[in-house]
Amino acid sequence: MDTVGLNSYLLVAAMLFVCGVVCMAVKRNGIGILMGVELVLNGANLNLVAFARYTVLGLDGQVMALFVIVLAAAEAAIALAIALNFYNNHLTIDVDRGSELQG
Amino acid sequence: MQALFAAATLQEFLTGMPVPGVKDGLSPGWALALAAGIHAALLFSLFGLLPLIYIWLERKVAGRIQDRLGPTRVGGRFGWLQTLADGVKLIQKEDLAPGAADRWVFQVAPYLAIVASFAAFMVLPFSDTWVAVSLDASVFVILALMSLEVLGIILAGYSSGSKWALFGAMREAAQMVSYEIPMALCLLVPLVAVGTLNLTEIGALQAGPVSSWLIFHDPFCFIAFFTYFTVATASVKRAPFDLAEAESELVAGFHTEYSGLRWSFFFMAEYASMFAVSAIAVIVFLGGWHTGLMVEEGLSGFKGWNPNFLVKDFTLGNYLLNVMGAKVLILKASLLVLVQIWVRWTLPRLRIDQVMTTCLKYLVPISCVLFLGAVLWPLLLMTTLKRTTIMEDMPSMGQLSLPPATAAVESEEMRGVHVVDGSKESVR
Amino acid sequence: MFSTLLNQILSDSTGQPFGSLQLFGPELTLSAGIVLMLLARLCGIDRRLPTHWIALWMTFIAFSLGVFQFVEFSRSDLGTVEYFSGLMVFDRFSALFRLGLLLFLIFTITLTVISGIPDRDDAPDFYSLLMGASVGMLLMGGANHLLMLFLGVEMSSVPSYAMVGFLKGRKASSEAALKFVVYGAGAAGVMLYGISLIAGLLGTAEFPQIAIQLQTLFAGESAALSNPAIRLLMLGILMLLVGFAFKLSVVPFHFWTPDVFQGASAEVGGFLSVASKSAAFVLLVRTVLAFVTPASSADLGQIYLTLGLGIGVIAAITATFGNLAAYSQTNMKRLLAYSTIAHSGYMLMAIAALIVLRAGLEPGSTGYDDRCARAVEGLLYYLAVYFFMNLGAFAITALIRNETFSEEIEDYAGLGFQAPILAIGMGMCLFSLVGLPPLGGFVGKLFIFAAVYDSGFVHPLMWGILAIGGLNTVFSLFYYIRVMKTMYLQERPATARALRVPAWSYSGAFVLILTLPLLLPLGTAVQLVSGVAKRAAMSLFAGL
Amino acid sequence: MTLEALLFYLFAAIACGSALAVVLTDNVVRMAFWLVMSLGAVASLFFLLEADFLGATQLLIYVGGTVVLLVFGVMLTATGPYVQIKTTPAEMFLGAGVGGLLLLVLASTVMGINWENDVAHALGAESEAALAADTTVDQSGTTGRPLGLAFVGVRPDAVGPDGAATRPGYLLPFEIVSVHLLVVLIGAAYLARAKRRVEPATDLLS
Incomplete structure (x- = not known):
């Protein structure tokens, strides 16, 4: 318990990942699902940074994590624009509520 | 831990202190925790005290500008204790939450705002070696921490269950997206000149006469200061950018439904943030804790005075110099706060679309041009004057690391080796 | 330090005749095109010079650069060139893919000009998104690093989300975009988690290093699933495959495809169906070759074999599902979406064959390399044919929509006589999609099935998959024929809008140009195309 | 217990607990709040992992940017006073089951590996390239x-x-x-x- 190693960080990351996946699965609201995605990406980032600290992956892990943060922001921006557009057309952001497409 | 705590000096002193019930006295870890606690308490007292003074100042200045006297009764002729009396009143008030509010978020939101505002103080250096946490990328960190305050405000506005508050929150969100970019870009302009993100190093580089302040480093820095100050005013929601509260249109904006202590938290956060952005401006542009009158150089012999103090590396002379530095910094920052107050009672409020136009359509391009200019400036000087600054004694990339590429690498390696060795220096 | 960097970027520092920037020319041209379109709008030039000319010209320049590089590179006899300090790789495979994609982009832009889907105001936005997504796909084609893999996938998907929602006033379009972005972001997240596990376990993210690290990591120990490191690796690979499966709309990650294709305009559907899929397949080939190496230990080979067979089974299920679900469709775009799923299944069979062949090797040997190359060659050939037949089908759908304002199959009644050029073109595309003998699709299927047959010698299950693939071809005939039946055997209702698309109009010429290559396999063209594909495929294998 | 371990457990608990709260909460705004807590705790973990620049980026872009964007989206698309996401107990149960299983697999795998001895040793000692690049991020955190x-x-x-x-x-x-x-x-x-x-x-x- 005294020393915190790589395993502990990976465990936290796994927890974040699983919470994100479950969140994506059970929420219907578009923005709720996006929050799940953010959790998943954060789990991955925590993995990368922990590996960067403890293994030979080194700085590359941090570089990748930085890119992920930037890409996630871009993705969130597009997703939000699409959600707003969807709302303008449907007056809801429930993914299931859309009725035009029988999917 | 990578961050260099100012508490490390105190930790050394506290380690091994006899504690009843513990065999070897205080362990290093707990000593650090205790030292950090003491430092946090010191910082928090400043964090609490500054708004108290600024609110009084605001009322006095507002009164004078409107040809009134302002507070005159509590605590003598000038109403010194007016804010304290207000505070006592606010604590006694009932803590209300409207029925339509999302009660739990409503109650938590003020804490989010005040914690974010306080966290910014942690990385703010007050003097040469006076900083709670010395980080290498402290400019970046402080911007990040201050951006969190907005979240508290948005959540507060949204959870109030009132349309005025919601409008205020949405305006704040829209305003935030527009001011953050020019703010960061303007801060980058002087950073290009010094080549470091560490506020302590930036401050230390501006020792000497007024001409060595970064605002006078090149024309772009000069303009960048005013641009930054404009955007910083927007970032702390002060008039003419106080759209989030806009008391003449939105009752009181995001804090319409708040009362008592939680309401006062927002005010504490606002005034503390005013100080924080001003202090950043002072450190990055206006010479930090240096008077600019060469007083420090005159007193530098005083530094090692009374060396045989209880704590290692601690001298009374150095301490007194630091006190002076901190006072200079706070005074300079307070002057900028005074300007913000003055502006508030002078200029009319902009509309939200005008705010966004100002920030996005004008200030972003302006700051981009400034940034580009700052990057090209050394090249221009190199081709004409054969050096990177106009005057010889100006702070430049050269002082820290020259030539930029290799020296940066070397200094990085040196620093890395140094700390890996295990020798824990306190604050640089 | 910086001077060597500049040297590496601008010219040769390692004795190679290609500098990084030079190799990156087409991507840079496309990026410049995006900026140019933006500036043109800013200065009001787009009022006088339509934006699609800028897009078309920049793409054409990029394509010419690609041709130039391809020729130069073929002449120089180099195997592979890593550029940008090993982040990207350039070989005949990526050069060919780049050519194909840029040509496809030219076709797509021409189609949008003819069908007029972005109007004048929105054209800069649309073409920026289109070219931005293409840059991402080009990155996917040459990715040599896990970061570039993720970056490429993101760069190609995120603009696609916006493109799907481009008809923003339409309910269906915005709904399709929301579904796409939500599920796409989720799949990308899972994929990234897998990448983080793999990179962390192996301590590297570069493709060439991955093989070396795999070898060293599992050299001494048993590489059975009881070893947690192997389990972690497999979890990572599975999560990576989830991302790919989403991009390729492989069952069970296909559910977004019909909705998205129906909601998006047919032009965007064609782009997603061909460009995005082929980029993902090319990237998948690279990933597979990085992970599945004959040099890995025998235990690992066994696990990879299972993985390959699993992918084969999933490919068979995907093809079957796509074909069966297409039966009940009444909307043309939805039908084409299910057809896309089915074709992903076919092409995934080639990947499965590749994995099985590679995994079945004894450690260290290169015996099956020629057969592996044949699997990749088959995939490339299929992609080349798929380019024409699928884009053709989507383009004709778009052209018919422009005339009749409908994409329902029942509204196609009697088109065979009213617009013969469209109907004949559609017929050729659909029969080629089925894989009927004289057309290009037949040869493509033949190549892939041959590769699957080869892999059957490693594990007989692949022969079963081959049989399912063959059966599927028969299944698919019926629903494609239904469309033809509606066009030719049903009377056009008197109330329906009349079509006037003569063969000598822009639309007619476009359809002709797209569909005529499908007839080419009749002659020596098969050898020509397959020769290029073969050389490209062989450049991936050092042993050949 | 060292201070670092203490801080780790504190932030890890906040990160995991808040992530769980994101899943369990029905109200979108509260979800956003918990998300902020979780992402902020992850940023603190970045600081603990000696990645100060990354931690600051996480705070600035994720917490200060992306989440504000999300909340902004909630406010713009809210039809009722507070958007509630109804999750049926059956869905929640299924989600909990699948999620628990996934977590079990991941955790058992991750905890089963002895990173210092097995992986680092195997990679560090035997691979030439890994040996050359065997520089984990220096401990100064800069x-x-x-x-x-x-x-x-x-x-x-x-x-x-x-x-x-x-x-x-x-x-x-x-x-x-x-x-x-x-x-x-x-x-x-x-x-x-x-x-x-x-x-x-x-x-x-x-």
């Missing part, structure tokens, strides 16, 4: 500079015996991601703005 250098394509932290860099420089992604951001910005602006219609486009191929 990663801003090495990160910046890596972005312009120079890797002083990973230099082989012959003086050549053993790890890639990231100039290409650093530059190309700006193209991506530009495209995304164009797309998002297009989708979010109201349609300007001047005249219907009639002239094709003009």
Whole structure:
């Protein structure tokens, strides 16, 4: 318990990942699902940074994590624009509520 | 831990202190925790005290500008204790939450705002070696921490269950997206000149006469200061950018439904943030804790005075110099706060679309041009004057690391080796 | 330090005749095109010079650069060139893919000009998104690093989300975009988690290093699933495959495809169906070759074999599902979406064959390399044919929509006589999609099935998959024929809008140009195309 | 227990607990609040992992940017006073089951590996390339500079015996991601703005 190693960080990351996946699965609201995605990406980032600290992956892990943060922001921006557009057309952001497409 | 705590000096002193019930006295870890606690308490007292003074100042200045006297009764002729009396009143008030509010978020939101505002103080250096946490990328960190305050405000506005508050929150969100970019870009302009993100190093580089302040480093820095100050005013929601509260249109904006202590938290956060952005401006542009009158150089012999103090590396002379530095910094920052107050009672409020136009359509391009200019400036000087600054004694990339590429690498390696060795220096 | 960097970027520092920037020319041209379109709008030039000319010209320049590089590179006899300090790789495979994609982009832009889907105001936005997504796909084609893999996938998907929602006033379009972005972001997240596990376990993210690290990591120990490191690796690979499966709309990650294709305009559907899929397949080939190496230990080979067979089974299920679900469709775009799923299944069979062949090797040997190359060659050939037949089908759908304002199959009644050029073109595309003998699709299927047959010698299950693939071809005939039946055997209702698309109009010429290559396999063209594909495929294998 | 371990457990608990709260909460705004707590705790973990630049980026872009964007989205699309997401107990049960299983698999795998002895040893000792690049991020936590250098394509932290860099420089992604951001910005602006219609486009191929 005294020393915190790589395993502990990976465990936290796994927890974040699983919470994100479950969140994506059970929420219907578009923005709720996006929050799940953010959790998943954060789990991955925590993995990368922990590996960067403890293994030979080194700085590359941090570089990748930085890119992920930037890409996630871009993705969130597009997703939000699409959600707003969807709302303008449907007056809801429930993914299931859309009725035009029988999917 | 990578961050260099100012508490490390105190930790050394506290380690091994006899504690009843513990065999070897205080362990290093707990000593650090205790030292950090003491430092946090010191910082928090400043964090609490500054708004108290600024609110009084605001009322006095507002009164004078409107040809009134302002507070005159509590605590003598000038109403010194007016804010304290207000505070006592606010604590006694009932803590209300409207029925339509999302009660739990409503109650938590003020804490989010005040914690974010306080966290910014942690990385703010007050003097040469006076900083709670010395980080290498402290400019970046402080911007990040201050951006969190907005979240508290948005959540507060949204959870109030009132349309005025919601409008205020949405305006704040829209305003935030527009001011953050020019703010960061303007801060980058002087950073290009010094080549470091560490506020302590930036401050230390501006020792000497007024001409060595970064605002006078090149024309772009000069303009960048005013641009930054404009955007910083927007970032702390002060008039003419106080759209989030806009008391003449939105009752009181995001804090319409708040009362008592939680309401006062927002005010504490606002005034503390005013100080924080001003202090950043002072450190990055206006010479930090240096008077600019060469007083420090005159007193530098005083530094090692009374060396045989209880704590290692601690001298009374150095301490007194630091006190002076901190006072200079706070005074300079307070002057900028005074300007913000003055502006508030002078200029009319902009509309939200005008705010966004100002920030996005004008200030972003302006700051981009400034940034580009700052990057090209050394090249221009190199081709004409054969050096990177106009005057010889100006702070430049050269002082820290020259030539930029290799020296940066070397200094990085040196620093890395140094700390890996295990020798824990306190604050640089 | 910086001077060597500049040297590496601008010219040769390692004795190679290609500098990084030079190799990156087409991507840079496309990026410049995006900026140019933006500036043109800013200065009001787009009022006088339509934006699609800028897009078309920049793409054409990029394509010419690609041709130039391809020729130069073929002449120089180099195997592979890593550029940008090993982040990207350039070989005949990526050069060919780049050519194909840029040509496809030219076709797509021409189609949008003819069908007029972005109007004048929105054209800069649309073409920026289109070219931005293409840059991402080009990155996917040459990715040599896990970061570039993720970056490429993101760069190609995120603009696609916006493109799907481009008809923003339409309910269906915005709904399709929301579904796409939500599920796409989720799949990308899972994929990234897998990448983080793999990179962390192996301590590297570069493709060439991955093989070396795999070898060293599992050299001494048993590489059975009881070893947690192997389990972690497999979890990572599975999560990576989830991302790919989403991009390729492989069952069970296909559910977004019909909705998205129906909601998006047919032009965007064609782009997603061909460009995005082929980029993902090319990237998948690279990933597979990085992970599945004959040099890995025998235990690992066994696990990879299972993985390959699993992918084969999933490919068979995907093809079957796509074909069966297409039966009940009444909307043309939805039908084409299910057809896309089915074709992903076919092409995934080639990947499965590749994995099985590679995994079945004894450690260290290169015996099956020629057969592996044949699997990749088959995939490339299929992609080349798929380019024409699928884009053709989507383009004709778009052209018919422009005339009749409908994409329902029942509204196609009697088109065979009213617009013969469209109907004949559609017929050729659909029969080629089925894989009927004289057309290009037949040869493509033949190549892939041959590769699957080869892999059957490693594990007989692949022969079963081959049989399912063959059966599927028969299944698919019926629903494609239904469309033809509606066009030719049903009377056009008197109330329906009349079509006037003569063969000598822009639309007619476009359809002709797209569909005529499908007839080419009749002659020596098969050898020509397959020769290029073969050389490209062989450049991936050092042993050949 | 050292201070570092204490801080780790504190932030890890906040991160995991808040992530769980994101899943269990039905109210979107509260979800956003818990998300902020979780992401903030992850940023603190970054600081603990000696990645101060990354921690600050996480705070600035994720917590200060992305989440504000999400909350903004909630406010713009809220029909009722507070958007509630109803999750049926059956769904929740299924989600909990599948999630628990996934967590079990991941956790057992991750905890089963002895990183210091098995993996690092195997990779470090036997692989030439890994040995050369065997420089984990230096312990000072001042990663801003090495990160910046890596972005312009120079890797002083990973230099082989012959003086050549053993790890890639990231100039290409650093530059190309700006193209991506530009495209995304164009797309998002297009989708979010109201349609300007001047005249219907009639002239094709003009």
